[in-house]
Amino acid sequence: MMSENIEYAEEIITKWDVDATTIPPLFTQENRKEAKKFVKSVTDLQSAMKFYVKENPSSEMIIRAQNLMQSAMKRLEKEFHSILKTNTKTILHPESVSLRLSNYRASTSTTSSRTSFSDFDNEASSSEDENEVPEVSEVVMTDLKVIADCMINSGYGKECVRIYKIIRKSIIDETLYYLGVENVSSSQFQKMGWDVLEGKVKKWLTAVKTAVKTLFHGERILCDHVFSASDSIRESCFAEISRDNALTLLGFAENLAKCKKILSPEKMFRFLDIYDAISELWVDIEIIFSFDSLSVVKSQAVTSLLKLGEAVRTMLSQFESAIEKDSPKTTVPGGGIHPLTRYVMNYLVFLADYSGTLADIVADWPVPVHAPLPVSYFSSPTSEDGVSDYSPASAIAVRLAWIILMLLCKLDGKAGLYKDHVAHSYLFLANNLNYVVSKVKSSNLMLLMGSDWISQRESKVKQYSTKYERVGWAKVLTSLPDDPTAEISFPEMREAFRKFNSGFEEAYRIQSSWVIPDSKLRDQIRVSLSKKIVPAYREFYEKHRNGIRDESIVRFAPEDWENYLSDLFYENCEGFGSSRATSYRISSPSVSH
Missing domain, CATH: 1.20.1280.170 (Exocyst complex component Exo70)
Incomplete structure (x- = not known):
């Protein structure tokens, strides 16, 4: 029976000899039955080889079977390369694959180092909407898996993986290039003007979500599916394809954060945008790069967040310092809104939109005062000794409340400059505090400061107004x-x-x-x-x-x-x-x- 297996395999394999002329592709719709026969013949040939090695190691049938196996692997190698190359920019583009399995669920079993995405074959067979996934995509991915399984089981996994890595890595490289992702070092950042840097940041912000959720996600799904027969192969394959590009993508944030010359309050919002982007993608990053060999990618994401946090704290300190150093001798005609008031409050309004992000960044960074803010100033949850509780949940609210307090102290000093009439000072204070309250009420600052804070400040505006009326x-x-x-x-x-x-x-x-x-x-x-x-x-x-x-x-x-x-x-x-x-x-x- 083993002899018959070899003869049958020889008939099929020779028919599709890669060196033969005018031989069409094997894995096509027209030759689907032939492809199935070809794979079965390889399996039978492998069984025959094992038999003869065990029963008669000197048999000429072994040499004959080995030659046939080499010929069959050449054909499968060519088919594998052709399918990958032909469908790279269409069916097998990471975006197409990612959309195909956009609702994947990752298995994170603690008993296994393997993390698998949704099983392609199960999803394909259970799909209720025939139009959801074109049938050809299922066929192409299944063909790749069949070929990979066959070559790996036959001891030719290296050849299969080599082709896969070369073609798929080129897709990642090319896509990231068109997305505008560059490998820019911190020293290179130092030499760029802010206009150039901001342009790169905008491109990165647009690219990072697509790169993680579509490009790397789709590539992980495809790799897991094609090499599902071997955990070690699918890990090494995906790691080699994605590691360097993922590090370049996420390392951009760290290198930018190290660029000291651009750290100024006006630039903070771009850094917060980057921090937001990575934070929102963290769950995806953990799942996609779950292999131990890709822990460096997750470490890079964490490092980037830490460096961005440090940069934001530096810029926030600069902002507070600018308020403290503002010249006390500047006034505005008529007791109107001081430019410092407008600048600080407009800045804080924008910061409040990043309250969730800032809460993470300043959670363990206390306000620069010797004692907590008094309850009379900030209406946050209080402790038994009557001062504001400084908890991570209220950290950003306390920080912004402190900045507003700094501003109001500065305004008190400026009010004394209206020496023409005391009433002028009170009108100035009423105008500026009212502006502060209005900005808080009309923005997300209201959620942070609270209704009690607003009521107290409104009462203070009323007091200033009354004093103005009485004196003026x-x-x-x-x-x-x-x-x-x-x-x-x-x-x-x-x-x-x-x-x-x-x-x-x-x-x-x-x-x-x-x-x-x-x-x-x-x-x-x-x-x-x-x-x-x-x-x-x-x-x-x-x-x-x-x-x-x-x-x-x-x-x-x-x-x-x-x-x-x-x-x-x-x-x-x-x-x-x-x-x-x-x-x-x-x-x-x-x-x-």
């Missing part, structure tokens, strides 16, 4: 009698009107260039001032206006006063020349026009 309009508020309708003498009444006119004109003149950029706060202060002054003045005016015929004494009707008040606090307000007050002019030489 003191002469007006105290000019009228406590009871506006009480009977008083003519001289007392005239003096009251005189003080009111003088106080109002002085306040208007001084504050004509002051601003309240926020329309809501502007309306609140106007309404508050109107309620404090207009009703009392109207009562006093109605009570005594008929007793005075001299217009120089009664200069304002209550309606006039409200119109003048509505003209205040606009940005770039030019006082009485503004369109809102053209019909209401104070004819006093003490008032600036």
Whole structure:
């Protein structure tokens, strides 16, 4: 029977001799039955060889079988190469393979070093949607597996693996090249301008997800399927194909983070983008590069995250230092929003969008103060001693709260520079703190700071506004009698009107260039001032206006006063020349026009 096996194998193998001319490919739809016969003949030939080696080692049948086996392996080697090469950019492109098994599940059994992706044959046979996977893709991948199994079992695994590695590695190399992934060292980064670097970062951010989830993922699936007969072969094969390129891809982040010259607060967001990208891909990286021989790839991902974290902390420290070193002598006209306030809060708004990432980075990095933030400032979970708990979950919230506190302390110092009028200082503080609160409420900062924090700051804005009103309009508020309708003498009444006119004109003149950029706060202060002054003045005016015929004494009707008040606090307000007050002019030489 063994002799018959060799004769049968010789008939099939010779028919498909690789050296013969005009022999078509064996693994095609037309020759599917022939291919099956060919593989079976190799199996039978192998059985015959084992028999003769055991029973009659000197038999000529062994030499005959060996020659046939070599011929058969040449044919399978050629078929394997042809299938890989022909389908490389279509069916066997990693993207196609990855999409084919996009819902794979990885087995992470602790009892085995093998991690296998979804079994291709099982998925192919159980697919409910015939259109989901073209049949030809199943056939091609199955053919490769059949050939690989046959060559490995026949002792020709090295030849099969050599072809596979050469062709598949070229696909990885070429795809990463077109994705824009480069092997750039930290020293090379040091020589590049930020515009060039940022362009490379953008390309990398676009490429990394595709590279991991599609390119390496698809390649791992294909490799696992083709060489499923041997754990050691599929590991060594995938490792050699992917290791260097994966290290180049993930090493980009580490090399960039080592580039000290580009570490500045404005660049932080790009570093956070990179950190985000690697973090989001970590589970995929762990599964795809699960082999022990590829632990270096996972180590590179971890190292890159650590270096990026260090870079972010450095830039965050620079940001805090810039706030501390900001010149205390800078002010803004009219007590408006200080550029430092805008810069810091806009920066923090962007940072809040990365709160999850930052929480990881600053979890074990306490704020640079000697004591935790007081509960009165930051409404986070508190410990028994009445100070904020510093836990990883609240680390970023505490950090941002600390930065805002630094800003507010700086603003307190700047408020003292408005020496023309104390009320100017209070208006400046109200404007800037209100801007801070508005930015927090309209961004993700609200989730970090909490409603209690916002309520406390809003109350503080109200306090500043009240102090501004009391100091800025003191002469007006105290000019009228406590009871506006009480009977008083003519001289007392005239003096009251005189003080009111003088106080109002002085306040208007001084504050004509002051601003309240926020329309809501502007309306609140106007309404508050109107309620404090207009009703009392109207009562006093109605009570005594008929007793005075001299217009120089009664200069304002209550309606006039409200119109003048509505003209205040606009940005770039030019006082009485503004369109809102053209019909209401104070004819006093003490008032600036």
